[in-house]
Amino acid sequence: MNLPWSKGLVRRTFLAPSGTVLTAQLALQHGIACHLAGGTHHAHYDYAAGFCILNDLAIAANVLLQQEGIERVLIFDVDVHQGDGTAALLANEPNAFTCSIHCERNYPFEKKIGDLDVALPDGLEDGAYLEVVSETLHKSLALSRPDIVLYDAGVDVFRNDPLGRLNISEQGIFERDFQVLSELKRRDIPVATVIGGGYDDDRVKLAKRHGIVVEAASRVFSAD
Ligand SMILES: [Zn+2]
Structure with a gap:
């Protein structure tokens, strides 16, 4: 996975997916919960890729689907790279809906097929991007009717990100997250x-x- 082995890395590798599982449980209790890690969406079943070792999103979705009262999970992934590992890992799980909005010409160069994939052109700016996110969120909610959403709010869509190819401002990222969470x-x-x-x-x-x-x-959530 191109990361040097260390005890810290091992600890982080196991802690972070557990954090995503815990965050999902807290979200069920409170309506919202935010993890300060997670989103390792390139990890596959038997190999690591793109700095991702274990796929926390797939792990959390599988845990949730074994719980009473959870019939369907939506993974809404707006990281600039496609959530290829998540799509592949959950391809045979009809109750987990994988949606990825990503830059077409960016890593991974061989995309996997998720339930809803939206490929964006290089250099896309705030206005057009926010429209696509809103439209795609509505579509994926209508198609998946989820009991909970796992939201991968990757910030590599930022205009100066060395691994992104889009042209999104920090204000645009805030508006994206605000609009998704408000909906x-x-x-x-x-x-x-x-x-x-x-x-x-x-x-x-x-x-x-x-x-x-x-x-x-x-x-969004302190308005009450
Ligand atoms: Zn990314």
Whole structure:
């Protein structure tokens, strides 16, 4: 997976997916919960890929589907890269709906087929992007009728991200997350968020960017 082995990496590899499972449980209780990790959507059943070792989204979906009261799960993935591992792992699970909105010409170069894949052109800007996200969210909700949503709010759509190819501002990312979470709240569907991808040599700026989804959640859910 192109990451050097270390005890810290092993610990993180097991902790992060457990965190996604826990976040989903908290979302069922509170309507919203945000994980400060997760979204390792390139990991497959028997191999790691794209810095992803275990696929927390597939693991959490499978755990949820074994619970009473959960019949269908939607994974709504807006990381700039396709959630290929998630699509492949859940291909034979009809009650887990995988939706990915990603940049067509970006990694992984061999895409897997999810339940709803939306490929975006390079350089897409805020206005057009927000429209696609809104339209795709409505479509995937109508098709999947989920009891819970796992939302991968990757920030590598950001215009200066070295591994993204889109042209989205930080304000655009906030509006994206705000609009997704508002719609799910309006429909009373619990949502667990994970941070997904995001790359920047400036770690403080990157952490703040990953914090956008938490800020949006706080704004949407503290209105009560
Ligand atoms: Zn990514």
